Amino acid sequence: MSEDINTGNCDSCIYKSILFEGLSSEELRIINHNKTVRIFSKGEYICHEGDEIKRFICLKEGLVKLYREGKSRHEHIISIARPMDFIGLLGIFSNSNYLYSIVAIEDSDLCLIDLESIKSIIKSNGTFALNILEKMSSVSDQVLQIQIDLAGKQLRGRIAYIILLFANQIYKTNRFDLPISRKEIGDLIEMRTENVIRILSEFRKDKLLKIEGKTIEVLDMELMKKISELG
Amino acid sequence: MSEDINTGNCDSCIYKSILFEGLSSEELRIINHNKTVRIFSKGEYICHEGDEIKRFICLKEGLVKLYREGKSRHEHIISIARPMDFIGLLGIFSNSNYLYSIVAIEDSDLCLIDLESIKSIIKSNGTFALNILEKMSSVSDQVLQIQIDLAGKQLRGRIAYIILLFANQIYKTNRFDLPISRKEIGDLIEMRTENVIRILSEFRKDKLLKIEGKTIEVLDMELMKKISELG
DNA sequence: CGCGGCTTTGATGTTCATCAAGTAAAGTGG
DNA sequence: CCACTTTACTTGATGAACATCAAAGCCGCG
Structure with missing residues (x-):
């Protein structure tokens, strides 16, 4: 990933006030030093089904689709996600490998944060932990809701x-x-x-x-x- | 709920080593003082769709079904859950009211823990927070997986x-x-x-x-x- | 310019919901 | 405990909803 960049600090990020509110400056420093910011072009894979989960995926701008290859049939799209949908939280704490692929369907601006850093901050910062918990609960609900509604x-x-x-x-x-x-x-x-x-x-x-x-x-x-x- | 009982301390609970491992004795005391243990008979409601979520539901023994009333059609069962399925975690951190009902389909032994107590411990104990996070991720995954598989x-x-x-x-x-x-x-x-x-x-x-x-x-x-x- | 993927419409057959009707089992009240 | 009611189970027949097949036009891309 030679085109990876790490520009801007987290202060100007849209997620600052939503996800990382209340983090100490030291914690923010850890995030800032262990993240990768990059634009994914339309059609580009952000992660592949089966890949090891190493980073927490934050969609800053754009639109992505999250889908699973059906064994027998064609692919099944699980979700179309925008920024603030926290789709990157789905399943990352219960699996070591992705259960699905994520592809940009518009040019998208992503921030990829080292998952171990996130986990270490969860351990030390209870408010952050509860925040992540709420976001994860919310995204799981939403995705499940749609599946059930459609069924x-x-x-x-x-x-x-x-x-x-x-x-x-x-x-x-x-x-x-x-x-x-x-x-x-x-x-x-x-x-x-x-x-x-x-x-x-x-x-x-x-x-x-x-x-x-x-x-x-x-x-x-x-x-x-x-x-x-x-x- | 006059028949509520609060017997046994958490030391002998099956969930002790799985969910509450690493809690301080003070934290365990909080849980122990803010829980209700009770047997629900087959057919009895554990919670109703729309009810305010006040307690974290732990299935110690038995079998429950979790379902949603369809608006137009008949009811849709989302999951049949056993002990250790942590079905009680679904959606409780993102909603103030249940999105579904839970009914015992066998006589079941439940432990209902005050949700605010759980949240306060999450804030103070990062390892516990991460543990809850993993369990929630896992149960969401499982439930979603089944819906997608069936679709x-x-x-x-x-x-x-x-x-x-x-x-x-x-x-x-x-x-x-x-x-x-x-x-x-x-x-x-x-x-x-x-x-x-x-x-x-x-x-x-x-x-x-x-x-x-x-x-x-x-x-x-x-x-x-x-x-x-x-x- | 031609190839492959996307889009569109029509025809056909399969899958499934619905309706109907009857039997068995399980709960209810006298 | 037995008549009675209700609920679960079962099979068949019918039509609606949907997948599949086929064929043709369209568009972008190498």
């Missing part, structure tokens, strides 16, 4: 659910550019590409959505919510 | 998966009594009761299983594994 729905409901997730959670606007392909949507909500397309077309014909390539606009938010909930 | 399978594969989970993970024997009804199996792996029965019958006809009411015996473990993986 009970049929295709139209799943598409509505994921469209709303992009519109309300990720981009916070009715009109946005899908960051992933139709095929990847299928991998995310467990359905065939053809059916993703078919149902998007149906929603277009029913004036629920306006679709231009990757650009989606939600026209009837209320009906969309109903389909998502009941579907 | 990609069709009915025969799901039934095989859940039968193997009971045989290998929970009871660790080829022959066991199902602790839940056919309907509950359906709620656990997201399929209709009728199809649970139908596929169990198929497996019986194909000499994969021997079935007598609730008693199940796996006759062909290898083929079962294949169906589970490929299904």
